[in-house]
Amino acid sequence: MKKKxxxxxxxxxxxxxxxxxxxxxxxxxxxxxxxxxxxxxTQYIVMMVMWENEVASSRELAEYxxxxxxxxxxxxxxxxxxxxISRERSAExxxxxxxKLTDExxxxxxxxVHIPPCIAECMGLTMDEFRALYELxxxxxxxxxxxxx
Amino acid sequence: MKKKxxxxxxxxxxxxxxxxxxxxxxxxxxxxxxxxxxxxxTQYIVMMVMWENEVASSRELAEYxxxxxxxxxxxxxxxxxxxxISRERSAExxxxxxxKLTDExxxxxxxxVHIPPCIAECMGLTMDEFRALYELxxxxxxxxxxxxx
DNA sequence: TACCATTTACTTGTGCGCAATTGAATAATA
DNA sequence: TATTATTCAATTGCGCACAAGTAAATGGTA
Numbered sequence: 001m002k003k004k005x006x007x008x009x010x011x012x013x014x015x016x017x018x019x020x021x022x023x024x025x026x027x028x029x030x031x032x033x034x035x036x037x038x039x040x041x042t043q044y045i046v047m048m049v050m051w052e053n054e055v056a057s058s059r060e061l062a063e064y065x066x067x068x069x070x071x072x073x074x075x076x077x078x079x080x081x082x083x084x085i086s087r088e089r090s091a092e093x094x095x096x097x098x099x100k101l102t103d104e105x106x107x108x109x110x111x112x113v114h115i116p117p118c119i120a121e122c123m124g125l126t127m128d129e130f131r132a133l134y135e136l137x138x139x140x141x142x143x144x145x146x147x148x149x
Numbered sequence: 150m151k152k153k154x155x156x157x158x159x160x161x162x163x164x165x166x167x168x169x170x171x172x173x174x175x176x177x178x179x180x181x182x183x184x185x186x187x188x189x190x191t192q193y194i195v196m197m198v199m200w201e202n203e204v205a206s207s208r209e210l211a212e213y214x215x216x217x218x219x220x221x222x223x224x225x226x227x228x229x230x231x232x233x234i235s236r237e238r239s240a241e242x243x244x245x246x247x248x249k250l251t252d253e254x255x256x257x258x259x260x261x262v263h264i265p266p267c268i269a270e271c272m273g274l275t276m277d278e279f280r281a282l283y284e285l286x287x288x289x290x291x292x293x294x295x296x297x298x
Numbered sequence: 299t300a301c302c303a304t305t306t307a308c309t310t311g312t313g314c315g316c317a318a319t320t321g322a323a324t325a326a327t328a
Numbered sequence: 329t330a331t332t333a334t335t336c337a338a339t340t341g342c343g344c345a346c347a348a349g350t351a352a353a354t355g356g357t358a
Contacts, residue, residue, distance in 0.1 A: 006200070006258065006262060008262065008265040008266060009197055009200055009201075009258065009261060009262055009265060010197070010201060011194065011197050011198060011201065011213075013265075014197075014265065015269075015272075015279050015282050015283045015286070016175050016179075016268060017194060018283060018286040018287045018290060019168070019171065019172050019175060019282065019286050020172050020175065020176065020190075020194075021214075021215045021286075021290055022168065022172075022286040022287075022289050022290045022293075023168050023169050023171075023172035023173075024172075024215065024315075024316095025215065025289075025290055025293045025294065026165055026168060026169065026289075026293070027169065027315090028315095028316080029293055029296070030165075031316090031317090040343065040344075041169075041344090042343080042344060042345090043343095045160065045166060045169075048158055048159070048160050048163075049160060051155070051158055052158075052159060052160065057306090058306075058307070059305085059306060059307085062306095062307095064160075065170075066170045066173065066174065067344095067345085067346095068345065068346050068347085069306080069307055069308065069309095069346095070308085070309080070310090070344095070345070070346055070347080070348095071343095071344060071345050071346070072307090073307070073308060073309085074343080074344085075343090075344080078343090093305095093306085093353075093354070094306095094352080094353055094354085095305065095306040095307070095352070095353050095354070096305095096306070096307090096353095097306080097307065109155065109158065110153070112158060113153070113155060113157065113158055116157040116158060116162075116163065117157060119165060120164075122292065122293050122296050123164075123289045123292055123293060124288075124289070124292035124293075125285065125288065125289055125292075129285055129288070130164050132281060132285060133164050133168065133282070133285045133286070133289070134164045134167060136274065136278055136281060136282045136285070137164070137167035137168050137170075137171040137282070138167045138171075139273075139274065139278070140171050140174075140175075140272045140273070140274055140282070141167060141170055141171045141174055143271065143272055143273035143274075144171075144174045144175070144178055144271050144272060144273075145174065147178070147271050173345075173346095176345090177345095177346080180346090180347090189312095189313065189314080190314090191313085191314060191315090192313095206336090207336075207337070208335085208336060208337085211336095211337095216314095216315080216316095217315065217316050217317085218316095218336080218337055218338065218339095219314095219315070219316055219317080219318095219338085219339080219340085220313095220314060220315050220316070221337090222337070222338055222339085223313080223314085223338095224313090224314080227313090242323075242324070242335095242336085243322080243323055243324085243336095244322075244323050244324070244335065244336040244337070245323095245335095245336070245337090246336080246337065299358105300357100300358090301356100301357085301358080302355100302356085302357080302358095303354100303355080303356075303357095304353100304354080304355075304356090305352100305353080305354075305355090306351100306352085306353080306354095307350105307351090307352090307353105308349105308350080308351080308352100309348100309349085309350075309351100310347100310348085310349080310350100311346105311347090311348090311349105312345100312346095312347095313344105313345085313346095314343105314344080314345075314346105315342105315343090315344080315345100316341105316342095316343095316344105317340100317341090317342095318339100318340085318341090319338100319339080319340080319341105320337105320338085320339075320340100321336105321337090321338085321339100322335100322336090322337090322338105323334100323335085323336085323337105324333100324334080324335075324336095325332100325333080325334070325335085326331100326332080326333070326334085327330100327331080327332075327333090328329100328330085328331075328332090
């Protein structure tokens with residue numbers, strides 16, 4: 001009777017766990033910095049898109065950020081409440097929700113620009129390592145998304 | 150008047166975002182597999198530790214899995230409810246909660262052993278890439294944890 | 299035009315994640 | 329011993345995350 005091999009179930013053999021833990025720790029590192037701006041991490045990445053694009057549909061945000069409407073809708077409402085964005089229905093297609101960056105939201109950009117280098121410093125990787133991590137996570141992400149369709 | 154450089158705020162220049170998105174997508178990929186076992190991802194990683202160790206304190210689980218008690222306590226209660234683990238106070242130190250794997254929980258291991266290779270296949274990385282991703286995420290994790298203390 | 303399918307967004311329910319607070323047990327120290 | 333500090337766990341509150349279900353607008357087709 002051969003003994004079953006459970007090695008694959010060892011936490012130390014799983015890449016999923018450090019990835020999961022690292023992602024959580026990363027969001028935690030953002031905490032103090034984002035608190036100054038009264039933003040959560042999810043609100044922050046929405047704002048990042050808005051700072052780049054000024055205007056976007058809710059659908060575009062959901063797709064780009066890999067967020068469900070169940071997550072995105074309340075996030076957008078909070079950002080509107082904070083007057084960083086506006087939410088209005090598109091005229092051509094009443095289903096679409098048009099999100100626009102407000103002046104208030106635009107101002108926030110200057111208070112956020114110092115954050116990325118701080119986080120990079122926390123992670124303490126070399127440039128090559130950052131690039132490698134970037135490529136690997138995007139590759140895995142692409143592969144997993146293909147499986148879904 | 151020099152124009153401010155906002156490049157670091159571009160989503161495409163952030164390693165944090167793909168890491169965050171990849172982690173979420175990964176947990177989502179586990180979904181269908183874990184559903185067969187009636188487990189969530191967090192419950193699953195707790196079980197992984199228990200499958201390896203049979204006995205652990207709540208504190209050890211929290212530290213090893215980087216989980217807060219606010220997260221861990223209800224998770225452990227659910228796993229106890231499902232009779233996969235038992236929870237009892239330690240005799241020597243009444244503060245400590247001793248978690249033990251039950252027979253029911255041990256059985257689950259056989260139904261879980263096929264999952265890791267499925268997930269690895271979903272991610273679609275080469276062995277070298279898996280190893281690199283493993284090293285990089287652990288390195289970043291270690292570095293970030295040092296900053297906290 | 300009338301009917302059906304798809305798209306977009308919202309809502310509800312459940313669980314994760316964490317900060318902050320509390321309480322009990324233990325350890326450390328005057 | 330009495331006092332104080334620390335540790336471990338639970339609780340509360342808030343927001344994220346997502347599945348499932350619903351509704352309205354649009355597009356496609358008989």
